[in-house]
Amino acid sequence: MTDRAPTIYLVDDEPSVLKALGRLLRSAGFAVAAFRSARDFMAGHEADAPGCLVVDVSMPEQTGLELQQWLARANSPLPVIFLTGRSDIPTSVQAMKAGAVDFLTKPVNEADLFRAVGEALRRERESRAARSELAALRWRFATLTPREREVLGHVAAGKPNKQIADLLGTVEKTIKVHRGRAMMKMGAESLPDLVRMAERLGVGGSRP
Amino acid sequence: MNWFTALWPMIAGASLTLGAMHLLVWLRDRRARGNLAFAGLAVCVTGISVFELAMTRAHTLEEFVALLSGSLVPVFFGFVCILAFVRLYFQTGRLWLAHATWILRLAGMVFNFISPPHLIYRRITELHQAELLGATITVAKGIPSPWLWLYQLSVLSLLAFVADAAFALWRRGGPMERRRAVVIGGSLTTFILLAGVLVALVHRQVIAAPYLVSLPFLFMILAMGYEMSHDVLRAAELARELRESEQRMELAAGAAQLGLWAWEIPQDRIWATDQCRDMYGIPPRTAITLDRFLSAMHEEDRDGVRQAVAVAVAGGGKYEREYRIQLPDATPRWIAARGQVEFDSTGNPLIMRGVSLDITARMLAEAEVRRHRQELAHVTRVSTMGELAGSLAHELNQPLTAILSNAQAALRFLQQDHVDMDEFRDILKDIVADDQRAREVILRMRAMLRKDKAHVQPLDLNEVIHEVLRIMRSELVARNVTVTTDLAPRLPLVRGDRIQLQQVLLNLMVNGCDAMSASPTAERRLTLETGRETGDHVRVSVMDQGAGVAAGDREKIFDPFFSTKAHGMGMGLPVCRAIVTVHGGRVWLTDHDGRGTVFHFTVPVHREDEA
Numbered sequence: 165m166t167d168r169a170p171t172i173y174l175v176d177d178e179p180s181v182l183k184a185l186g187r188l189l190r191s192a193g194f195a196v197a198a199f200r201s202a203r204d205f206m207a208g209h210e211a212d213a214p215g216c217l218v219v220d221v222s223m224p225e226q227t228g229l230e231l232q233q234w235l236a237r238a239n240s241p242l243p244v245i246f247l248t249g250r251s252d253i254p255t256s257v258q259a260m261k262a263g264a265v266d267f268l269t270k271p272v273n274e275a276d277l278f279r280a281v282g283e284a285l286r287r288e289r290e291s292r293a294a295r296s297e298l299a300a301l302r303w304r305f306a307t308l309t310p311r312e313r314e315v316l317g318h319v320a321a322g323k324p325n326k327q328i329a330d331l332l333g334t335v336e337k338t339i340k341v342h343r344g345r346a347m348m349k350m351g352a353e354s355l356p357d358l359v360r361m362a363e364r365l366g367v368g369g370s371r372p
Numbered sequence: 373m374n375w376f377t378a379l380w381p382m383i384a385g386a387s388l389t390l391g392a393m394h395l396l397v398w399l400r401d402r403r404a405r406g407n408l409a410f411a412g413l414a415v416c417v418t419g420i421s422v423f424e425l426a427m428t429r430a431h432t433l434e435e436f437v438a439l440l441s442g443s444l445v446p447v448f449f450g451f452v453c454i455l456a457f458v459r460l461y462f463q464t465g466r467l468w469l470a471h472a473t474w475i476l477r478l479a480g481m482v483f484n485f486i487s488p489p490h491l492i493y494r495r496i497t498e499l500h501q502a503e504l505l506g507a508t509i510t511v512a513k514g515i516p517s518p519w520l521w522l523y524q525l526s527v528l529s530l531l532a533f534v535a536d537a538a539f540a541l542w543r544r545g546g547p548m549e550r551r552r553a554v555v556i557g558g559s560l561t562t563f564i565l566l567a568g569v570l571v572a573l574v575h576r577q578v579i580a581a582p583y584l585v586s587l588p589f590l591f592m593i594l595a596m597g598y599e600m601s602h603d604v605l606r607a608a609e610l611a612r613e614l615r616e617s618e619q620r621m622e623l624a625a626g627a628a629q630l631g632l633w634a635w636e637i638p639q640d641r642i643w644a645t646d647q648c649r650d651m652y653g654i655p656p657r658t659a660i661t662l663d664r665f666l667s668a669m670h671e672e673d674r675d676g677v678r679q680a681v682a683v684a685v686a687g688g689g690k691y692e693r694e695y696r697i698q699l700p701d702a703t704p705r706w707i708a709a710r711g712q713v714e715f716d717s718t719g720n721p722l723i724m725r726g727v728s729l730d731i732t733a734r735m736l737a738e739a740e741v742r743r744h745r746q747e748l749a750h751v752t753r754v755s756t757m758g759e760l761a762g763s764l765a766h767e768l769n770q771p772l773t774a775i776l777s778n779a780q781a782a783l784r785f786l787q788q789d790h791v792d793m794d795e796f797r798d799i800l801k802d803i804v805a806d807d808q809r810a811r812e813v814i815l816r817m818r819a820m821l822r823k824d825k826a827h828v829q830p831l832d833l834n835e836v837i838h839e840v841l842r843i844m845r846s847e848l849v850a851r852n853v854t855v856t857t858d859l860a861p862r863l864p865l866v867r868g869d870r871i872q873l874q875q876v877l878l879n880l881m882v883n884g885c886d887a888m889s890a891s892p893t894a895e896r897r898l899t900l901e902t903g904r905e906t907g908d909h910v911r912v913s914v915m916d917q918g919a920g921v922a923a924g925d926r927e928k929i930f931d932p933f934f935s936t937k938a939h940g941m942g943m944g945l946p947v948c949r950a951i952v953t954v955h956g957g958r959v960w961l962t963d964h965d966g967r968g969t970v971f972h973f974t975v976p977v978h979r980e981d982e983a
Binding site for chain 1 (some may be wrong): 762763765766769770771772773774775776777778780781784785788795799802805806809846848849850852854
């Protein structure tokens, strides 16, 4: 999955710009998928494929910002780079706040474009890696017994074994066994490692 | 010498003098035929008096009878003159009565000549001497003729004719005609009656006196002469009034700077006042022909004037033209000329009278107004384009973006081991096309920003709309406004200035977009519609779904400096209206069914015969 080459999704209502930018990105070795409108993109792109989105802000029907919101709603990890024909500060602020990688003004220089695309792909890769690590953790977490999960939650909350045993109405030794099994199943190398994993999974971390 | 012998020469002299005067009047003015009739009557009266005098001195019966018969001749002509005079002077009178009168009279006279003196006496028994006013005169005694009624009937007929004509004149007329009817009609009837009675008395030997017809006739012509002297006085008065009125006219013409002229068409001779000559740079007292007159004109206007004159002369009658006069070493002057042709009864042109007025000041003022209007239109156009500046820059940015990316891509392709020449060629083609597009954007912008004189030409309004849509494209996208067009196919061409009509459309569309700025995106819809309007106009409608125009603002919306926008100048719609009005169309607004406003404007259809 991670070894697939990323695709640059280009969306611009202006055919000549679409064609030229696609050419430029291809000349730099990128795989490009070009769309004339947000609607075409929504229908035509592959949801889980790695890559990034380069989109014009002002388009008829759905604008670039609306497309960004749609991706957010769809939980898509696809990073967004905006292109604009006018320097519109409020729009750019809104776009950046919503997590855009960059906001480039047309005519866009290749260096700026490639830098932004590079940055977007890096972020996408990272988030993808993070997402796959989390997925592994979740999978492993699912193998724990209910008791082991309970113990893990209390451990992550920073409670000593004795207190956990009191809380669960058992002896300290039993708690140690559960903790050892959980560490083994989760693949944690140390107690701090286990606590970090629990935090990432959102298990008991926030409890005092 | 006694009273009696003095009387007839006096009658004769007086009537001859009066006759001579009126004969002179007729000789001077041949149309005064009333005066000729009067002169004729005066001569007849002289003749009658001569016969009458001779009869008082007749020695033999034969001599008396011959003189009596002879006296009927001047009396007959006197009758004819009275008939003619009344007809001419009153311009009324029954013709059949007139004819009856002279025919009766002529018949009587002829009968008397054939068998004298049987019209009047069956037989004259004797002549005897009588004493009258200290003189001894010859008087006849005889048996009256049974034919005397013929003689008397003609007198009655004359009386009836005169009385009837006088009555008709009285009924028709104003104060002058009425006086004439009373004085002439009254004196004629009175004295004809008197003469008739006198003659009858003499015939029947009731009084022993000579015939005295000439005396009542003299009074008759005295009364007529008195009345006619009014005419002479009136003529003098008219002449003075005419002079006065001419002077007033000249004064008025001078004050109004009007040049008066008259062109005698068959002779090709133009009369013109000095002021008029001044206008055309023609020195006083030189002859003017049509060509001389045309030569003063500006070259470009000459043919038009020649044509207008030809049309008027050919039967149109009216001549009306504005043209420039170009005198050497002078700036051109604008002249407005108006004329009217007079034709004879067969339709040949006789004369054209007219006036010329120097309207240079007015034309300059109008040109100034036109210039101001154009400047205002330009300023508002530039201001509208300013509002669209962001979108226009964007419009230019698109091809620039494509060109830059294409060029950079091409450079990268060149660095590769294998250069795909087909791809390379495609890139260059695209660069050329995009450059062309950028050029068109700039040309459109420049046309809208340029300050040009209006250039009126046949235009396809649908095409104008497409052009404006191209200018507005980015703006519409930026404002999330969708445009729907409903353009009538095969729309006739209109007459207009492309840029100004684009300005009107641009303005109405920007207004429509502004009106919808608070509407939800889905409802920001602008509809453009074209269609044929009655009265040979094409209509364009711009329909928005915005907030609408408040009823109270309907009237004010076209007023200068009235704006409902926060940053509006309030000049957009007034300028639109001015442009459309100058084009010969109108602009108005209606409610959009349900929601929003529709602005409509019309432009007249181009006709082939218009230059």
